[in-house]
Amino acid sequence: MKVGSLHPWPVTPAEAARIQRKLVGRLVRVPPPGLRVARVAGADVSFAREKQMVYAAVVALSYPSLAVLEVRTASLPATFPYVPGLLAFREGPALAEAFGALEAEPDVVLFDGHGIAHPRGLGIAAHFGLLLNRPTIGVAKSLLTGRCAAPAPERGATSPLINDGDVVGAAVRTRTGVRPVYVSPGHLMDVATAVRLVLAFCTRYRLPEPVRLAHHAANLARKSR
Secondary structure (H helix, E strand, O other): OOOOOOOOOOOOHHHHHHHHHHHHHHOOOOOOOOOOOOEEEEEEEEEEOOOOEEEEEEEEEEOOOOOEEEEEEEEEEOOOOOOOOOHHHHHHHHHHHHHHOOOOOOOEEEEEOOOOOOOOOOOHHHHHHHHHOOOEEEEEOOOOOOEOOOOOOOOOOEEEEEEOOEEEEEEEOOOOOOOOEEEEEOOOOOHHHHHHHHHHOOOOOOOOHHHHHHHHHHHHHHHOO
């Protein structure tokens, strides 16, 4: 899979924030006309603190069967510090390597992280949407910015996530009585489509299958090395 080159990875935190502010204007906040999903991918990263290594995983699945088509992993030393809001620069090089090895090109990609629900509007899902030039969605387990009410307890209930007066995502109940996840569009995506797809990719777990399986693959890669 082709991964674009929009900027260097080895930068300072201040430079990283400037890059985010520059790139956010390139985001397209509507999906491609007639978007159809035959393949979906999930991406996640695991970090080994003692080794200072980043382990990235990308899992491609068919849809609607959600059968695994391909798993790619990559590991690289962490060269960027842990800074909330700038995790794309810490995790990005390893993720880019894993995506670059992927042969089953997805129609949409889900990330364990945020899309536009981010202090500068460019979370990892939005950032990689630009690098991959694909529709992307962020699925996070906690909020980074913005506010929302708790959705109703039933599966499929949602509550808008608002930041500075803009609806940047939604809290989504993927299982009845279970804590919601926070869904936000990345690139080539809108809130309504992102929510619909996340629910379509969920089975009996809180996380949608592409993200859940990528999380498992990243942890397995970390533990096996």
